[in-house]
Amino acid sequence: MKRAIASLSQINPRTSFTAYVETCNSVLKTCSTQGWIQEGRSLHGHLIKMGISSNKYIAIKLLNMYLNWKRTVDVNEILVEFGGFNLVAWNCIISAKFQEGNVDEACRLFDEMPERNEVSWSSLIAGLMRYGRVDESISYFENNPFQDVVSWTAMINGFVQNGFYFEALKVFRKMCECGIVPNGITFTCVIKACIGLREFVYGRSLLSLIVRYGLDHNVSVCNSLITLSLKMGEINLARRIFDEMEERDVVSWTSFLDVCVEMGEMTEARQIFEKMPERNEVSWSTMIARYSQSGDAKEALKLYNQMVLGGFKPNLSCLSSIISASATLVDLRLGKNIHGHMIKIGMEAEVFVGSPLIDMYCKCGMTEDGRQVFDSILERNVVSWNSMISGYSLNGQLEEAEELFERLPKRNSASWNSVISGYLQNKQYDKVLEVFSKMLLSGETPNGFTFSSILSACASLASLGKGKNIHGKILKLGIQYEVFLGTALTDMYAKSGDIESSRKVFNRMAEKNEVSWTAMLQALAENGFAQECLNVFEEMQRTSAVTPTELMFLAVLFACSHCGLVDKAFKHFESMERVYGLKPRNRHYTCMVDLLARSGRLREAEDLIKAIPFQPEANAWASLLSACCTYKNEEMAERTVTKLWELANENAAVAASYVLLSNIYASAGRWSDVMKVRKLIKEKRLKKTGGCSWVEVRNQVHYFYCEDGNHSRASEVYEILELLMSEIVPVKILQVF
The missing domain is CATH 1.25.40 (Serine Threonine Protein Phosphatase 5, Tetratricopeptide repeat)
Structure with a gap:
């Protein structure tokens, strides 16, 4: 500001009056926009002293400055200098009223004007549109004696601002029929209307008009055309428009940046961003x-x-x-x-x-x-409600999530999904199915994410009947071939033991990604179809662009382990790093240890554990210990169980290793050692994790744990068990005789 005033003082108003006025106007505009009241008033005093404050150009700038600051007394003083009515001054005051939001006062002043010009009518029409008073704006437009391109454009822009895109296009057509030549702003507004209506055919037809009126190099029009091209999905057209622009502004560069971003070309987008002259x-x-x-x-x-x-x-x-x-x-x-x-x-x-x-x-x-x-x-909107519900679910605060869900004023599929995913993450699969039933009863249509979560719950429960029912609903909605749903169905059928259906779903998928191939490989491996698992792995390498991952190799090694395919397992294990650059992790080494141990090659299994380049996991030693039990290798079992006790921190893992060791001693007839191990188990109060079973009856899942008496009908269950035992025992006795 000091530099601006200093430059002003260097200009002699008598010899360079035009330059002096232009500099004054620039400084006054800066004071107005920046809110520099003290500096603005000082400059006003200087202009009065110089005797040029009444110059009409300077007086208008002073008027605008005081109007912007809402200083009524100073505004009135400026108006006195105009000596009564002045069209430009009144237009400025009306514009200021609109900026303040005082629409009624602006209309009143307009109605009281003894004289109006094109600016007066256009300002009023645009101001009314800005505040959503469309009908009043239309009325004034129809009575406007100066229906030039500015007023027509004000109407078109007003309709676009208020979301009346079709009406905007109608006004544009009428404008052309009246012989009014559109300008750059007109076309910019019309293109926005086309985008709003998704009238891309109409939007494309504007190109010939734009060229006809010589606006094909107008910066604003070209920027709008780039946006239109992106919305039409014509990336190459957007790129061509940008390349052919003779002049570009920051909006042009930003629009072209959007082109690269939409194409997913982040490297090129970053290069464009770095080249931008202005951001x-x-x-x-x-x-x-x-x-x-x-x-x-x-x-x-x-x-x-x-x-x-x-x-x-x-x-x-x-x-x-x-x-x-x-x-x-x-x-x-x-x-x-x-x-x-x-x-x-x-x-x-x-x-x-x-x-x-x-x-x-x-x-x-x-x-x-x-x-x-x-x-x-x-x-708050539904997104903020859903974010809080998801947050509670993510952190396991399911009661808070459900309480907030019940208070939610309006629910959508994302709201239901937030609650469902919370129960799924916390392994409350019966609650997942319960909430899903409520969702269906509410009339909300599940989406792909919902079905994916429900199928995951069905897979965890091995509830084939429920899973098939969900598959039927997916078929009705016609979304069964989406890649993530196909993957979820493949996984559900596999975990429910129906490998044939799992394979059918997988084969019918039009698109397969890394996750879907992994799901199929794991399904075959875990269900004992080792050779088929290897065949699918080879098919993936041969027919798809998917690169094998660590999880895929884990499934292949698991399949080889359970079928004794030692040579094939080592071939794939060595190819991980040599061919694909994947360093084997702990779970891969554990699989190889398990493979060797199951095959009776205990010494090689022990040597492999010792050769692991990082701390082996407890499961590797547990696999070796289990094999020691099978092949009755007491010496190695004692070494192995010592290592296992050092690594296993979990109570259940330690207990399991003690039990295995006692079984080895028992099979060797070393009953004194068996008694010692059993005594240690009691002294350390170790307890092996009990087994769990469940059954689905009439759409309700019942859980049963070892020696569990918590079920509501536990007494009836034990009565039936006793009845069955009484029937089984006599049969065994008869078989002996």
Whole structure:
């Protein structure tokens, strides 16, 4: 500001009056927009002293400045200098009233004007449209004697602002029929209407008109055409429009950035971003959002820091993206810093950023802080409710999640899915099915995510009947061939023991990804179809572009282990790192140990455990111990159980190893050692985890544990068991004789 005033003092108004007035106008505009009242009033005093404050150009700038500051006394003084009615001054006052939101006063002043011009009518029409008073705006437009391109464009833009896209196109057509030539702003508004209506054929037809009126190189029009092309899915057309532009602004570059982002070409998008001569909040937000959505949260955070250091103010979209990135990183400190910044700029109560904040706190395990954010949101929508319900579910607070769900004013499929996924994560599979039944009774249509969760519950319960029923519902909705549902069905049938149906679903899938191939391989391996598992693995390598993963190799090694295919197992195990660059993990080594142990090659199994380049897991020693029991190798069993006790921290794992050792001693007739081990089990109060069985009767799942008396009908169950035992014993006696 000081430099601007200094440059003003260097200009002699008598010899360079035009330059002096232009500089004054520029400085006054800056004072107005920046709110520099003291500097503006000082400059006004200087202009009075110089005797040029009554110049009409300067007087209008002074009037606008005081109107912007809402200083009524100063406004009236300026109006006195105009000496009564002045058309330009009245137009300025009416525009100021609209900016204040005082629409009725603006209309009153317009009606009292003794004279009006094109600016007066266009300003009123645009102002009324801006505040949603469409009917009044139409009425004034129809009475407008100056129906030029500006007023027609004001009407079109007003309809677009209020979501009346079809009416906007009708007005545009009528405008052309009246012989009014559209300008760049007109076409920009019409293209927005086409996008809103998804009238892409109409939008494409505008290209010839744009060329006809010589606006094909207009920056705003080209920017709108790039957006239209993206919405039509014509990426190449958008790229061509950008390449042919003679002049580009920051919006042009940002629009082209959108092109690269939509195509998923993040490397090229980043190159374009780095080449941009000028960036705005939208271009920064576009890049940050895409990195956050693609899972590269660290890069999103890096860009955000650069943006803030560059003096750019993050918008709601940008803040939402960076909060999501901090949730992905589970970085509570970062999330709190961003939350603090939002509080400073007064955005903490905005629902658009409130939901990601809730998600961030809940993913960091801070559900109380998430609830505080939820309670602070002034106008909650279904997304914010769902975020809080999901947060409670994620942290196992199912009672709180259900209580909030019951209070939810309006539910959608995501609301139901939040509760269902909570019970699924906490392995309450019967509750998953119960909530799903309520969802169907409510009339809400399940989506793919819902069915995927329900099928996962059915798979965990091995409830084939329920799973088939769900499959029928999926077929009715026609979504059975979606890759994630096909994968869920494959897994459900496999875990329910119906490998044939699992294979049929897998074969009918039009698209197979890494997860679906893994599900099929695991299904065959775990159900003993070793050779078929290997055949499917070879088929995947031969016919698809999917690269084998660690889980796939685990399934192949598991299949080989349970069928004694030692040579094939070693071939695949060695190819992991040599061919695919995958370093075997603990579970892969355990599989190989189990394979050798089951095959009776105990010494090789023990040597392999010792050769593992990291700490072996307890299961590797447990597999060797189990094989020692099978092949009656007491010496190795004693060494193995010592190692197992050192590694196994869980009570059940230690207990199981003691039991196995006692069995080995018993099979060798070393009864004194058996008694010692049994005594140790009692002294250490070790207890092996009891088995669990379940059965589904009339859509209800019943669980039974070893020596369990908690079931509501336990007494009846034991009575039947006693009856069965009484029938079984005589049969055994007869068989002996």
